[in-house]
Amino acid sequence: MTDQDKAMETAIKDVFPNTVHWCCKWHVQRKAREKLGRILSMDENFEQVFYGVINDSETVDEFEENWQHMLHCFDLVDNRHLSNMWRKRETWAPAYFRKNFFPFTSTTGRSEGLNSYFKTFVNPQDSVWRFVQQYEVLQETMLDREDNQAFIGHATTAPLYSRYNFERQAVHFYTRSVFLKF
Template sequence: MNNKTPISVVTNGDKAMSAAIKSVFLESRHRLCVWHLDRNAFANLPNIEAYESFITCMVRYVTPDEFEDMWKKMVNKHNLNNHEWLHEMYAKKKKWAKAYMRGHFFSRCRSTQRCEAMNEFFNRYVNRKTRLYQLFQQVDRALTCIRHNEMGVDFSSNYTKPILISKLVKIEKQAANILTREMFSRVQEEIMNEQTFIVLDSTESEGYRTYTLTQYECPDSKWEVVYYPKDQHMKCSCLLFESYGYPYAHLFAIMKAEHLK
């Protein structure tokens, strides 16, 4: 990899692997697999209510301060102040709590299941009875299948046009031109969700404008989007763009307010 370390690493929590990642991949963000955490929580916590509260703390997209508040309420409600496994998990919270993953790109990976899916795929072609001379032929067949599927989705992205459904036609059309079909379908959904957001206020500062947004039927929810007109750059307090790699409805709401195309 030319000494380029990965941005993000997801593992099952193996202690030796964690130590190696901390030592070798100094700039990488290490995340623990949510599937393994789910199983461990179910096995270690005393009852289903405590387990569900833990899972809520793990997956809720909140700020670190809100997470700390949720955690304290969970510990007190279920009388878990002296629970050894829970103390151990709290010490590792920055590796599994979604609140501490905000703004870091994991390409929507939360578990090691992508590796398991690849293992399952190759199991269709090789097994313990496969002889060594057959192995390379079978792996080549598997790769041919993967490449064929990849060519199909590439063709769809390059030579077909999706149906545009929003009134922000120019924005949606550009998204259709530059994104793969799978990614465009996600972005198109966010463009449609934009109409549920309301601009409450905007303030002008030197070099940028700050917009405050709320959502229809959720008046207590607030987001702030900072927009820099000079380079048309914007950043939302939700950090979803930084986390998942594509713009969310908050940003499209500001694009509409600024008449961007």
């Protein structure tokens, strides 16, 4: 799983020809929010339909049909970004990856988010001693967040990602963290 970097896409095809290359949905949706921000913010119905088509389509046929229906209903057939997303749909839309097993990978955003967060604590001109101090502060902050997430995991039910009965059963059998990986 990578972001939508063209050079990486080319290298993966050359070096790992039998690998399933998946573009991170988090990156795709972030770019969509940047490019479609005005449309998404002005039309709540479009926003709901847009994310519904992406996240709730169970099959490729359902995704493709719903995407085309969305474009026509909201008169967005000529939208450049949506056309680009459509052309690359097989690299990012979850419906295309339902038959592939990607354990413990849902997004590259977590590591990038951590890097971004760490950069708010440390500057390139800081000394090694300052780096160590800030690293300890970050570590304590992250541990506090993990403790809070553990509490939430024990006190609430994890969100479901599909409408399958086996998922509804699994949410009761697994801990929240294991279920999210499942």
